[in-house]
Amino acid sequence: MSEQKQKIGERPGDPCAFVIFGASGDLTRRKLLPALYNLRRYGLLPRDVAIIGVGRKDAKREEFVQKMGADLKEFATAEVDESIWQDLAARLYYVAFDFEQPAGYGWLRDMLKDVEAAHKTQGNVLFYLATPPASFATIVKQCADAGLTDETGHWRRFIVEKPFGRDLDSARALNAQLLTSLSERQIYRIDHYLGKETVQNILAFRFANGIFEPVWNRRYIDHVQITVAETLGVEGRGGYYESAGVLRDMIQNHMFQLLALVAMEPPSSFEATPVRDEKVKVLNAIRPLQPEEILQRTVRGQYGEGFVDGQKLVAYRSEGSVAATSPTETFAALKLDVDNWRWGGVPFYLRSGKRLAKHDTEIVIQFRKPPLLAFGKIQIQDLEPNRLILQIQPEEGIVIEIKAKRPGATMNLTRVNLDFNYSDFGPSDKATGYERLLYDAMTGDTTLYHRADMVEAAWRIATPILDVWGSIPPRDFPNYTAGSWGPAAADEMMKRDGRAWRNP
Ligand code: BG6
Numbered sequence: 001m002s003e004q005k006q007k008i009g010e011r012p013g014d015p016c017a018f019v020i021f022g023a024s025g026d027l028t029r030r031k032l033l034p035a036l037y038n039l040r041r042y043g044l045l046p047r048d049v050a051i052i053g054v055g056r057k058d059a060k061r062e063e064f065v066q067k068m069g070a071d072l073k074e075f076a077t078a079e080v081d082e083s084i085w086q087d088l089a090a091r092l093y094y095v096a097f098d099f100e101q102p103a104g105y106g107w108l109r110d111m112l113k114d115v116e117a118a119h120k121t122q123g124n125v126l127f128y129l130a131t132p133p134a135s136f137a138t139i140v141k142q143c144a145d146a147g148l149t150d151e152t153g154h155w156r157r158f159i160v161e162k163p164f165g166r167d168l169d170s171a172r173a174l175n176a177q178l179l180t181s182l183s184e185r186q187i188y189r190i191d192h193y194l195g196k197e198t199v200q201n202i203l204a205f206r207f208a209n210g211i212f213e214p215v216w217n218r219r220y221i222d223h224v225q226i227t228v229a230e231t232l233g234v235e236g237r238g239g240y241y242e243s244a245g246v247l248r249d250m251i252q253n254h255m256f257q258l259l260a261l262v263a264m265e266p267p268s269s270f271e272a273t274p275v276r277d278e279k280v281k282v283l284n285a286i287r288p289l290q291p292e293e294i295l296q297r298t299v300r301g302q303y304g305e306g307f308v309d310g311q312k313l314v315a316y317r318s319e320g321s322v323a324a325t326s327p328t329e330t331f332a333a334l335k336l337d338v339d340n341w342r343w344g345g346v347p348f349y350l351r352s353g354k355r356l357a358k359h360d361t362e363i364v365i366q367f368r369k370p371p372l373l374a375f376g377k378i379q380i381q382d383l384e385p386n387r388l389i390l391q392i393q394p395e396e397g398i399v400i401e402i403k404a405k406r407p408g409a410t411m412n413l414t415r416v417n418l419d420f421n422y423s424d425f426g427p428s429d430k431a432t433g434y435e436r437l438l439y440d441a442m443t444g445d446t447t448l449y450h451r452a453d454m455v456e457a458a459w460r461i462a463t464p465i466l467d468v469w470g471s472i473p474p475r476d477f478p479n480y481t482a483g484s485w486g487p488a489a490a491d492e493m494m495k496r497d498g499r500a501w502r503n504p
Contacts, residue, residue, distance in 0.1 A: 013039075013442025014155070015048035015122045017115050019108070021099065021139055022130035023053025023064070027161070029071035031192075032128065035434035037076055040084050044439050048122070050115035052093045054108065064094035077430040091119060099135050105146035112148070123154030126441055133163055137177040144181035151186070159188040159441055162253055163244065164450070167466060168459040175452040188441050189450035193254040195433040197422070198392045200448075202261040202363075203270070205390070205398065213266070215367070217342045222385060223499060225349040225364045226258050229356040233303070233313065233482070234330075238321035245329045247300075247469075250352040252462040253450075256283060258392075259348055260454075262363055263338050272447040276454060283457035285340040286348075294468040299489040301331030302474070303355040306482030313355060313482040327474050330354045333490040335497075336461070351490060351501065355482040361392035364502050375411050384415060387502070395504075396422035 018036070020028055039045035053064055069089060073080055095111055097104025116123055127143065129136050140158060143149050149156050160178070165171025178187055193199055206212060215221070228250055234241045241249065260279040267274035289297055305315040316322060316330050331353030338348060367386040373379070389399040399419040406412040422428070440448055479487040485503050494500050 010044070011443075012044050013046040013049075013439055014124055014444070015046045015120055016124035016126050016155075016442060017050045017052055017112055017119075017121045018126050018128065018438075018442075019052045019054060019112075020128045020130055021054045021135070022132075023094065024055040024057055024059075024067075025130055027130040028053070029068075030075050031432045031434045032130065032438075033068055033072050034076045035432045035438055037072055037080070037084065037088060038078070038429075038431055038435050039439060040088060041078070041081070042435070044435075046121075046442060048120040050091045050093060050119040050121055051088070052095065052108070052111060052115065054095055054097070054099075054104075056096060056098060058096045059094055061092070061094050065089050065092050068092060077432060091115075099131065099139050099142070102142060102145065105142045105148065109146055109148060124156070125154075126157050126159065126438075128159045128161075130161055133161075133165075133174075136160055137174060140178050140181050149181055149186070155186075155444065157186050157188055157441055157444075158182060159190050159438075159449075161190060163248055164189050164253075164455050165459060166243070166248060168456060168463040171455050171459045175456065179452070184452060185446065187449075187452070188446060189452075189455060190437055191253055191257055191448075191450055192433050192437070193257055194448040195435070195437040196392060198390070198396050199258065199261065200436075202258075202390060203275075206262075207266050218344055218346045220367055221346050222366045222368045223347045223349060223497075224259075224262060225366070225501060226255055226262075226351075227360060227362055227364075227501070228255055228258075228352040229358055229360045229485075230352075230354050231308065231356060231359045231483075233355050234316070234319050234322070236320060238319045241330075242322055242326060242328050246332045246352050246354065247329065247462055247466060251332060251334070251350060252458050255350050255352060256458045256461065257450075258363060259286075259336075259338075259350065262365070262390075263343055263348070265342070270447070272445060275447050276451045280451065280454045280457055282338060282340075283454060283461070285338050285343070286336050286461050287339050288461050288464050289336075291464065291468050294465055297335040297493070298465055298469075299331075299333040299487060299493055300329035300469060300474060301353065301480045301487035301490070302326070302328065302477040303330050303353075303480055303482045304478030306355070306484065308483040315478050315482070316354075317478065327477065329469070329474070331356070331480060331486045331490070333486070333493060334465070335493065347497065349494065349499075349501075351486065353480075353486050357483055357485050358504060359394055360504050362395075362502075362504065363390040363392070364388070365390075366499075375413060383413070389502070 020032060036045060093111060095107055115121055129139055165174050260282045263282045264278040267278045303316050306313050317324055317326050333351035336348045365388040369383055369385045387401040391397045397420050399417050401415055401417055403413050404416045406414045437448060
């Protein structure tokens with residue numbers, strides 16, 4: 001039985017055509033194409049597959065294939081094997097049209113028929129919307145009008161990129177628009193954080209080990225902190241970032257998912273529905289902050305200029321396509337409460353920012369201190385608590401900080417780490433993080449994708465904060481130096497609670 005299961009897990013995806021809207025964009029060349037290439041290397045891409053790029057720019061098929069070949073050489077995560085590339089190249093097609101115009105969807109329908117005959121794709125189609133969000137609803141509606149969403153005798157699925165809405169109302173409206181043409185199980189709202197090995201390992205860590213569950217609650221845990229720190233700035237995406245800010249770009253989606261994985265109850269099975277049900281319950285248990293709490297429990301920041309490794313970095317307001325008086329936050333820290341029996345009274349602190357001191361994503365579970373100490377002069381308040389650190393990236397591992405007696409005649413306590421590093425498994429294949437997610441969409445597994453109610457639950461938490469921030473212009477921006485750990489107010493917020501961020 002288990003052997004059979006394993007084989008099923010390792011089967012290639014279903015035969016299908018993979019249609020990328022926005023094929024000439026950055027996501028296609030940096031992530032999607034290298035991921036498809038890797039899936040072919042692993043033997044997980046369907047044997048019968050065709051890839052159709054849809055873009056606005058006119059180009060001949062040969063030009064598209066040539067460009068994809070050059071892009072793959074630049075962005076592949078492994079040396080490109082010519083025979084694998086040739087196999088993919090023979091399956092690549094391109095069609096150009098304006099996404100607003102119905103005619104193009106007729107051309108796409110004809111092309112899908114041709115590739116079905118040529119590559120035995122069995123009528124299954126996986127659409128990937130790698131376009132600006134303003135086009136999501138139009139593309140899906142036009143596809144439906146052209147008969148491309150009908151699932152008689154085959155499947156039709158749509159992967160939708162982020163951002164999914166920009167607040168609760170727009171996310172609800174987008175869900176409603178998509179759901180007039182598609183059923184929920186056809187919609188795959190992607191979050192690339194859920195494709196990361198170390199993120200998937202959170203569930204394995206919590207639920208494949210019996211020893212953590214008994215202490216995973218308010219009795220033993222003092223607080224949880226989640227940091228997603230980037231050293232990068234906005235990297236030429238100033239136009240997009242001006243309309244987003246870090247709360248929309250990182251926290252509402254990726255970080256709330258990390259929080260949900262840490263805080264969720266054990267699902268009854270690891271099928272999509274029970275896992276997503278438990279995640280949405282946690283998000284719904286987070287109490288949205290009241291306007292008067294927002295000034296106490298949130299901090300926003302924006303980077304000014306700074307130096308890293310002797311190199312001068314410009315301020316956010318001097319980046320391309322950014323307004324000289326921009327109020328957009330590039331840093332945010334929040335203190336949230338998960339109001340349920342497991343977590344009542346345990347604060348969850350989240351922070352994320354661009355141009356911080358170190359590239360680091362980690363989750364710190366800080367335990368309560370022992371109730372009393374009988375070690376001579378050492379006072380309980382001097383003792384560091386135990387911490388469990390789930391390192392997501394670039395370090396990939398798990399560390400448990402404990403106290404031990406230093407060898408010697410006196411009782412001298414010191415901190416030691418019990419640690420596990422992913423590199424202990426030996427060298428691993430580098431990947432884009434999209435492989436697993438694309439594979440899951442090709443096999444119909446939605447577990448790692450957001451469901452409509454999850455997205456809305458996350459916006460229910462983020463929107464009141466955005467509203468208050470929007471109504472009170474930040475007077476102190478820029479308020480942190482590029483290359484630092486963010487604004488002093490974020491440290492003060494922790495200090496008021498008698499706590500501190502762990503800055504690795
Ligand atoms: C994206 C954001 O979703 O995630 C970017 O739009 C951010 O602004 C990126 O840089 C970070 O992803 P990763 O995988 O590098 O941590």
